[in-house]
Structure formats: C-alpha cells, structure tokens
Amino acid sequence: MKGNEAIAEAAIRAGADAYFGYPITPQSEVLEYLMAEKPHERTGMVVLQAESEIAAINMVYGGAACGRKVFTSSSSPGISLKQEGLSYIAGAELPCLVVNVVRGGPGLGTIQPAQSDYFQATRGGGHGDYRVIVLAPYSVQEMADFVGMGFDLAFKYRNPAMILTDGALGQMMEKVLLKEQQPRMTEYPEWATTGKGTDREKNVITSLDLDSAGQEKFNRKIQDKYRQMKEEEVRFEVTECEDAEYLIVAYGTSARICQKSVQLARDKGIKAGLFRPVTLFPFPEKPLREMAEKVKGVLSVEMSAGQMVEDVLLAVNGRIKVGHYGRMGGILPTADEIVEALENKFAKK
Amino acid sequence: MAKVKGVIIVDKEKCKGCELCIHACPTSVISMSGEVNAKGYHFACMKNPDACTGCTNCAIVCPDGVIMVYREKKV
Amino acid sequence: MDKTIVKAGNLVYRRTPVMNDNVMHYCPGCGHGTVHRLIAEVIEEMDIQSETIGIAPVGCSVLIYNYLEIDMQEAAHGRAPALATAAKRLMPEKYVFTYQGDGDLAAIGTAETIHAANRGEDISVFFINNGIYGMTGGQMAPTTLPGMVSSTSPYGRDIKMMGNPLKITELVARLPGAYFVTRQAVHTPSSVRKAKKAIRRAFENQTHKKGLSLVEIVSNCNSGWKMTPVEANKWMVDNMFPFYPPGDIKLNGKLVNKEKE
Structure with a gap:
C-alpha cells in the first residue's frame, strides 16, 4: 500500500x-x-x-x-x-x-x-x-x-x-x-x-475575545x-545509541536513510547512533539533552536548510557541538553523504 | 362600533432612540422622550396613547426589539 | 394610556425567547438587529431552536452569537459557507444557516459562497448588504455603489479605478444548486414582514432538502453613511434599491424574470 x-x-x-x-x-x-x-x-x-x-x-x-x-x-x-x-x-x-x-x-x-x-x-x-x-x-x-x-x-x-x-x-x-x-x-x-437542547446552555465555538484580560487568560490556558x-506526549526512538559517540538526529524519510548511515559509519569504526524524534511538537528535548551529554557531537540531518537543528541546539543548550547536514529542493541525502558529513564535522580532526 | 385599543411598552433602558418606530407608526402615537436613559439616548414613548391601535408596526421595525405591544377590542 | 389593556391575554408582540436580553452592540437603527430578530422569530415559530446551528461571519455581526439562543460557530472571514457545508453534511437533519455581510460574502468569501451554492448545499444564507465595511470604519465594499463615498473611496467609487460593484445575489441565482434567491429589506413594517416570510421559506427549504437558499437584505449603515437612521433608510430606497432592487430572483429553482442585461 x-x-x-x-x-x-x-x-x-x-x-x-x-x-x-x-x-x-x-x-x-x-x-x-x-x-x-x-x-x-x-x-x-x-x-x-x-x-x-x-x-x-x-x-x-x-x-x-x-x-x-x-x-x-x-x-x-x-x-x-x-x-x-x-x-x-x-x-x-x-x-x-x-x-x-x-x-x-x-x-x-x-x-x-x-x-x-x-x-x-x-x-x-x-x-x-x-x-x-x-x-x-x-x-x-x-x-x-x-x-x-x-x-x-x-x-x-x-x-x-x-x-x-x-x-x-x-x-x-x-x-x-x-x-x-x-x-x-x-x-x-x-x-x-x-443543536441547543432544553437541557443545556447554548454552545458557541469561537476564537474571539475582545477583552484583553480574557484573551490573555485564554492564551495562558x-x-x-x-x-x-x-x-506527557513526547515520543522518540533510538537506534544503536548505547555506546554511541556521535548522535545523528533525524525524522521521517531522513531517519530511514540515517539508519543506513549509522551502519556505514560503524563499519568505518565511527560509533554513531540514531535519535529519531517521533513527535516534533512536543520535541523530545529532555531525552535528547540526556543522550547528548554522553556523546562528542550531534548531527541534525534534514531535507531542509536546517530547521530542526534549531530545536536540537535548544535541547543541547551549548553543551556539545551540533552540526547540520541537509539537502533541499526535493533531493534525498544519500547514506554515504551523511557519513561523510559526520566525518567532516566531528570525526576527522 | 368596537374600537381596537393598543398599548406599547418600551424597554427604555435598551432603546437607542433611532426613531424608526416613529416613522413606522400609522397613527402618530410615538415620540422621543425629553429624558435620556442611562446610555444617554432619548427613548421612544407614547405621546398620543389614545391613538394606538396595537398594530405592532413599531415593534416590528425596532432593530433592538425593545417594544412590547398589547391590544384589546373595546366595545 | 389605558393600563387595563396591559395583561397577558392581550399581548400581541413580545421579544422572542430565541433572543436573549443582551443589549446588541449595533448602532441605533441598524438593520442587523432587525434581521437577527426575524431569524430568531422564525426559529421560534418553526420550533427548531434545538435543531438549528448558525454560522457567524467576521464583520459587524461577528457577535450575533451573543444574542441568539442557539448553538453557533464563529467562522473566519468569508468562510461561513464552508463551515456550514460541513455542519450540514455531518448533521443532515439539522437546520444550518450562515449570516454574512457584503465584505464577508461577496469579497473575501466569494469562492465559498459560489461553490456552496453551486454544490446545492442544503443551507440558508442570510446576506446583509449595506454597501460598506461597517465594522472597520466604513471602507469600500464589493457592493459599494458607483460614485458612493466611503473611507477608501473618499471621492466616490470610481469604476475605472476601483472596479464595479458585484451583484453576487444575481450571480448565485444562476447557479443550478441555488433553489431560492431573493432580495429583501427591513426598513418598513411591510418590508420586515416580507423579509420574515423569505427567511422562513429559506429555512423550510432545508426541511425539503431543496438546495441552497440565499436571502439578501439590503440594509443601512447609518454610521458608515454618516446619516441618521431615518435619513439612511431614505437614502437606501433612493440609491441602493435602483441598483439592488428588492424582490424574488429565483423561486422553486426557477429564475423569476429573465434578468435585464
């Protein structure tokens, strides 16, 4: 299907x-x-x-x-x-x-x-x-x-x-x-x-409240x-993260490709792991922060110029180096490209 | 001959003094009060109550629905 | 005043309980209040209060749900027919109506209006046309007359520069999904009675699942036009009616007159 x-x-x-x-x-x-x-x-x-x-x-x-x-x-x-x-x-x-x-x-x-x-x-x-x-x-x-x-x-x-x-x-x-x-x-x-029955007050569905105090109260709610x-709703998945020295963060199609990249990296002796956010809002900020504390670097891989990487940076909060690798315009990154990016950013020193 | 007599009751605090009822009244019953309500509007009142036939025209055109109408056949 | 007349048995007109006691925010003499009341009276007379869902627009009448004692949804500007489409299709046994001004229905919501009508949605559309954007302070509307002054046509609507007023009601009438299309007013007792009959017919068409009914009410905007309510109604008769003539345009799915082109 x-x-x-x-x-x-x-x-x-x-x-x-x-x-x-x-x-x-x-x-x-x-x-x-x-x-x-x-x-x-x-x-x-x-x-x-x-x-x-x-x-x-x-x-x-x-x-x-x-x-x-x-x-x-x-x-x-x-x-x-x-x-x-x-x-x-x-x-x-x-x-x-x-x-x-x-x-x-x-x-x-x-x-x-x-x-x-x-x-x-x-x-x-x-x-x-x-x-x-x-x-x-x-x-x-x-x-x-x-x-x-x-x-x-x-x-x-x-x-x-x-x-x-x-x-x-x-x-x-x-x-x-x-x-x-x-x-x-x-x-x-x-x-x-x-339909307003006789047993209840009318229901009004609206997003309007002209009273500023009321509108602020609604916003707080x-x-x-x-x-x-x-x-309560944060969902994520980790692959090969137990001994990882480098973390790849990717979701959706990118995450599929990155699964392969993790294997390719490990074949080359680079201990990479994959952190896959399943909920993008709420972003799995706390678990990512905890995992990031155990690694040397985090690479955000996205089919964009770098959007999720900002959430990764917020989660990591400056504690370790964060990089981004992305392709745009409808191009999928290859697993090899991603490993190369990982090497260039962190592993090759 | 039976004569139809009417009375209108204006919710003067809700009347906005638009005067549409004055023009809708076929027997020139209504005028604006010299007084004003809490919102500062002159409100509709019966200046000529004996002429009212309870036809409801004033109530029907009232945009704020502030007029109640009573009617009785007087023999 | 003969106070003996004031007793329950003699009551011939009172505010319908389908409206509540909230003081409406409209300017004195504004037709919105009258149309709200007519809709409420029809709902009371048809005994469909528990089966009616109204869709409010954006514009002066955005707060209609504060006055009618029925379930209501407040749409985004122009989108009421889309909300009504969903509500009616999900609850075909209910009565669903939209209440929209000229900016809402004939400018930003033109697509939703035309397509809901063309699909023949079993809804009632109540369209208040006062030729102006009232709530935002009297700007030119899609229905502003040629030469008519508004805050964004301060020297009068110049057709060459600003385009023509849109007779959307005539446009809707030509669509196969529209079953009943009429233009009414609420400035005199007799016009109010006729408008109420039209509103009732629009609701009754839903009972029989005949397709979309549109009742345009040509109305005043005293504040926007900068006139007294009585003057505004006269101006409306003298200026709006020649361009937007009251009367039925489509009855029982058939155009009433071959329109003059």
Whole structure:
C-alpha cells in the first residue's frame, strides 16, 4: 500500500466522520483513495472535494465544531493556505487532524519530497501563540498508525494534530498491518454545536475575545496545554545509541536513510547512533539533552536548510557541538553523504 | 362600533432612540422622550396613547426589539 | 394610556425567547438587529431552536452569537459557507444557516459562497448588504455603489479605478444548486414582514432538502453613511434599491424574470 493510501484507509478504520480535501501533488491519492473506497457506504463517513485548501480547512473547522472526527490532507503550498483555518481551529480549541505530505519549496517549489515545513508545523504556522501536535512517521506502517493516534491526541487536548510526512513516504509502497474497523462516534463532546437542547446552555465555538484580560487568560490556558503535551506526549526512538559517540538526529524519510548511515559509519569504526524524534511538537528535548551529554557531537540531518537543528541546539543548550547536514529542493541525502558529513564535522580532526 | 385599543411598552433602558418606530407608526402615537436613559439616548414613548391601535408596526421595525405591544377590542 | 389593556391575554408582540436580553452592540437603527430578530422569530415559530446551528461571519455581526439562543460557530472571514457545508453534511437533519455581510460574502468569501451554492448545499444564507465595511470604519465594499463615498473611496467609487460593484445575489441565482434567491429589506413594517416570510421559506427549504437558499437584505449603515437612521433608510430606497432592487430572483429553482442585461 502507498503511504497516502494507508492514511486514507486508516482514517476510515479509525471511525473518521469526514474528510475535506483538495488535490495537490504528492498527496492526491488520499482523496482519490477515499472517493474510490466509498466510505459513505462503508461507515457513513463524509468525503468532499472542496473548492480550495482554504475551504477544505474551514469545512474541517465546521465539522470539528460539531464534535466530529474530521481531517484534511495537503502538501506544502496547500498547507500554507490552511494556516488561517488552523489558527482559528486552535483558537477555538477544536480537535482535527491535518496531514502534510511535504514537498520542496518555497513557492510552487517542486513536487519532490522535502522536510522544509518543519518550522511552519512546529511553531504553529498561522498567526497567534498556538502550537499543533506534530507526528512524524518514518514508514508506511506509521503513516497508518499515526492517524488514530493523531485523532486521539487532538481530542485529548482539543487541539489540531498534524502528521508531517513527505512525498517519499506518501508515494512509498510497503506492507501495512491495518487495525480493525472502529465504529464512528455516536455521542459527541458536550461543547459540540449539535443543536441547543432544553437541557443545556447554548454552545458557541469561537476564537474571539475582545477583552484583553480574557484573551490573555485564554492564551495562558492553551499554553498550559502545550506544557502538558511536553510532559506527557513526547515520543522518540533510538537506534544503536548505547555506546554511541556521535548522535545523528533525524525524522521521517531522513531517519530511514540515517539508519543506513549509522551502519556505514560503524563499519568505518565511527560509533554513531540514531535519535529519531517521533513527535516534533512536543520535541523530545529532555531525552535528547540526556543522550547528548554522553556523546562528542550531534548531527541534525534534514531535507531542509536546517530547521530542526534549531530545536536540537535548544535541547543541547551549548553543551556539545551540533552540526547540520541537509539537502533541499526535493533531493534525498544519500547514506554515504551523511557519513561523510559526520566525518567532516566531528570525526576527522 | 368596537374600537381596537393598543398599548406599547418600551424597554427604555435598551432603546437607542433611532426613531424608526416613529416613522413606522400609522397613527402618530410615538415620540422621543425629553429624558435620556442611562446610555444617554432619548427613548421612544407614547405621546398620543389614545391613538394606538396595537398594530405592532413599531415593534416590528425596532432593530433592538425593545417594544412590547398589547391590544384589546373595546366595545 | 389605558393600563387595563396591559395583561397577558392581550399581548400581541413580545421579544422572542430565541433572543436573549443582551443589549446588541449595533448602532441605533441598524438593520442587523432587525434581521437577527426575524431569524430568531422564525426559529421560534418553526420550533427548531434545538435543531438549528448558525454560522457567524467576521464583520459587524461577528457577535450575533451573543444574542441568539442557539448553538453557533464563529467562522473566519468569508468562510461561513464552508463551515456550514460541513455542519450540514455531518448533521443532515439539522437546520444550518450562515449570516454574512457584503465584505464577508461577496469579497473575501466569494469562492465559498459560489461553490456552496453551486454544490446545492442544503443551507440558508442570510446576506446583509449595506454597501460598506461597517465594522472597520466604513471602507469600500464589493457592493459599494458607483460614485458612493466611503473611507477608501473618499471621492466616490470610481469604476475605472476601483472596479464595479458585484451583484453576487444575481450571480448565485444562476447557479443550478441555488433553489431560492431573493432580495429583501427591513426598513418598513411591510418590508420586515416580507423579509420574515423569505427567511422562513429559506429555512423550510432545508426541511425539503431543496438546495441552497440565499436571502439578501439590503440594509443601512447609518454610521458608515454618516446619516441618521431615518435619513439612511431614505437614502437606501433612493440609491441602493435602483441598483439592488428588492424582490424574488429565483423561486422553486426557477429564475423569476429573465434578468435585464
């Protein structure tokens, strides 16, 4: 199954209520798969091709406001268009899932894979002080698994969650073990706008508070949520780190390549290990800091000019040397290049 | 002949004195009070109560919905 | 005043309980309050308070949810029809309406308006057209008349420089998904009664799943136009109505008159 298809099928099985999307390469298979699968017949799920990414994310806003499990997907330029809606959704404290199958930018850029939307994803992306939970799968299996996890986290925190993946994983074919079909929700959260019964006050979904004191109070409240995420939701994976002298930090497609680099480096006698952040927000800051204290250097490998490296630097906080190696424009780094970069930065002295 | 008599009750604290009701009244019942409410608006009142037929026109055009209307057939 | 008349049995008009007692923030004489009340009255009369979800816009009426006692969602500027689309598709048995001004519906939200109508979403769209951006202080709107003065067309709207006003209601009426399209006003008792009938019809069309209904209300903006409410209503009749003539444009899925080109 293709990564994009795995996301679509996993969403149907997770009991998603609706998908709203707009075609863009390299993620159009999500919408194509959903349309072909007729989930309205399988589970009653709504699938709609919107007139734009902006409309799609605002349909997500409307559906989420009804307490439903709704999601959308797009790729970088389309995700930029969705940022206004994401800011409103975060400001209205609604759950939703957004998938970004990243391609190289800026602008129209390229349709090839990249990781250059890291800043946008992990810093909120739109206007205002908010964050989005960001999950970074590195296999087709994780593409599928993170759909359910994304919905769960989104509902737990009443906050958007994002799967940040890339064109390589979206198009990659791998075997996937899919979960059994989950039923769709039949009861909705008490805040949902489902019609004001006589037994409750009206529900209003809004991100507006013209009173500055109220707005600050609201901001403190959502900041508390983000702090809680940092404490409870950090996920990461380590490979060959027990005796590592050098740490490679990489997520998603880069992490796959870096697994190979770790082996190549070890073949050359360089004790490298891989630290793979699975949640990019919350970033695994503490575990990385702890691991970094035991090594001589950390190399951040990304398909970007160097974005995650800033979080690595913050985590390491000047204690050891941090380097970055990246390719851009849709080019994947090779495992050899990465080893070479590791040698140049740290090992060759 | 039976005569239809009406009375309007204006929530004077919520009236904003826009005067649309004055123009909607077919029997020239309403005028603006010389007094002002807490917000500083002159408010609508019945200057000519005997002419009121309780037709509800004033209440219907009132943007702030501050007029209640009562009507009775007087024999 | 004959106080004996004031008793429960004689009450012929009172504020609908679908509106609460909050004092509306609108300027004196503003049509928004009247349209809010008509929507609330129709919801009360149809007994659909527990089944109605309203979508608020960005603009003067952004705070409509402070006044109506129904579940509401506050959309981003222009996006109300997208939210309504999702709400209605996820809850087809509910009544879903948007409430939007001219900037929201006919400028920034044009795509959402046109496509929701063209898809034939079973929603009601209430469109308040006062030819100006009221909330931000009276700037030129997509519906500002030729020659009309606003804070961003201080010498009057110059068509050559600023483009033409958009008759989006006529545009929507031509789309196959639009079932009922009408233009109303709320400046006189009779116009208010007609507008209310149109609003009711727009809601009833949802019962029968007929497609999108759009009710435009040509309204005043006394503050923006810098007139008294009574003068503004007169100005509206003299200037807005020739360009935006009240009346039904599409009834039961059929255009009422072949429009004059």
